[in-house]
Amino acid sequence: MKAKYWFSFLFFVQVVLGSNLKAQENKVSSSENSNWRDQALSQITTQFPWLLQNQNGLLLQSERRSEIGSHFLFAQMHQGILVYGGDVKINLSLSGKVLSVFSNLKPIYELLPTNTLAVGSNQDKKAYLLIGSEWLPCIVKVEPNNNRELVENVYNRDNALIQSRMLDLFARKDSLVPSKVFNPDPLTTAQKTYGQDGIYKNNGGADASELNAERKVKNITLGFSNDTFYASSSFAVIKDLESPTQTVFQSTSANFNFTRSQSEFREMNCLYHIEQLRTYLTSINLPLTGMKPLLVDPTAYQGQDQSRFSFTDKGEPALFFGTGGVPDAEDADVITHEYTHGISNFIAPNTTSGSERLAVEEANCDFMACQYSKAISAYNWRWVFNWDGHNEFWSGRNANSKNVYPTDLSSSDYYQSSLIWSSMLNDISEDIGREVTTRLLLTSMYSYNNNQTMQEMANLLAEADSIVYGYEHIPALTTRFTERGFSIRTGLLETFEKIVGLQVINSEEFAKGTGSLKVSMASNQKIKAVLYNIMGETIQAESKFVLEYNLAPTNLNPGVYFLHVSDEKGRTQVLKLVRL
Secondary structure, eight states: OOOOEEEBOOOOOOOOOOSSOOOOOSSOOOHHHHHHHHHHHHHHHHHOGGGGSTTEEEEEEEEEEETTEEEEEEEEEETTEEEEEEEEEEEEETTSOEEEEEEOOOOOOSOOOOOOOOOSSTTOEEEEEEETTEEEEEEEEEEEOTTSOEEEEEEOTTOOEEEEEESBOOOOOEEEEEEEEESSOHHHHHTOOTTGGGOOSOGGGOOOHHHHTTEEEEEEEEEEETTEEESBOSSEEEOOOSSSOOOOOEESSOOOOOOTTSHHHHHHHHHHHHHHHHHHHHHTTOOOTTOOOEEEEEEEGGGOSOEEEEEOTTSOEEEEEEOSSSOGGGOHHHHHHHHHHHHHHHHSTTOOOSHHHHHHHHHHHHHHHHHHHHHHOOTTTTEESTTTSSSSSOOOEESOOOOOTTTTOOSSOHHHHHHHHHHHHHHHHHHHOHHHHHHHHHHHHTTOOTTOOHHHHHHHHHHHHHHHSTTTTHHHHHHHHHHTTOOOOOSOEEESSOOTTEEEEOHHHHHHTSSOEEEEETTOOOEEEEEEETTSOEEEEOOSOBSEEEEOOTTOOSEEEEEEEEETTSOEEEEEEEEO
């Protein structure tokens, strides 16, 4: 399989000095956010108390708010210097409860020798690197390789390269104007496969009547100032970033009838599909507030058959689309795939290390591309890169596999591993719809961190449903998870005030239908309970106070239920239950 689409996440680090634990951020935040950060730090140091000693510390890398809570990523520091590869992600609910903690911290129980190495530029960073059981002082540099792909290199005191990793890991006053685009690509609208009937080929990027006939007139938002139209919008700005050099469109004429051989056609294609994706996400309550427009170069990558999400030399997030083979910016699958990498970087920056995490990153972007295309036409909708791939240039991908976890994980090809996750997400969307699946996916992504497993990310998907939809889709998720080899955390979620001493047993068995739920008080006090469904209808009521309340799963349909438990002192606790 050709590993074609790339993106990169630069690991930006700021130094924080001091002997005690500190967190530092770039901007002044509200007192509420500060309280959540303090809560996050308190939870982390309780779990990892060695952070409070020997000049250990944490540096706030990112913080995000989602509809399920707050999400903080901290880099590990020692003596004010980065501990390479050390970080911790903590996710808090809206009430401040810990949802999950994902740690890559490396314990340091005594002061390490001071890192006295000299840095060569402001971009270079001192660091400590753990090799086996030995801590080494080192310098971390972000450098381009011969293909202008960014590489993070680690050098020892002798300036010898001791570790390296690709950062370009995945190679992908306004005015409304009418322009022609492929929607989503010429093969889908023509209901053809590549080369069918001896035509419908790339033809070296030249115009062909059958391809130009598949252009569709769509309204696109363009920048407009001083009687001039510019190739920019609220979500993307077209810019010539790398070879081949191309003049970016701007014009005082309202003529946007470009053919597919013209570079302006690719520019309009990118702007249109990015705008449509963002408009859809806003319509389902995912506005991504604060995400800045991405720079986009539709004629890039030195003419190679590659695309990527990466960063410019100035650290600006950008999309680069190659023109080798089929020009990538002509295919909406490529555009939405790469733009989703940009969304992921905004939601959970600096969290893409680890083979399974990389596989899910690719799969999420493939899923978003499939769903975008399917909303336009169901023709071969599970194919990823219908026009750009599945031809003599490369094979594309098909998010319609039956692969399972962990049997079909590849140790060397995370693109192959990604088919487990992307195919499962497509199956889930068939059950609960694009909108719900997309909301669950993007909401769960706020909790992502480095080196997570697919199983952990499946748990986060279920967690998002429990919070956003009150477990409404757990039965459907469980079916698809089980098919793919994942387990799912189910059972009890406690809400409202708690009755001290209330005991709940067998919530997991109740959820699966294999055992009764048992509720009692530790002090042998009596309780009574009323069971309601999600519509507020009474399903079962225990009118007398009893020492133990038993709820059998028999005759209960799959779904969410609320059990109101009261004690003899008049206190009430509500338990949210799920029956699969």
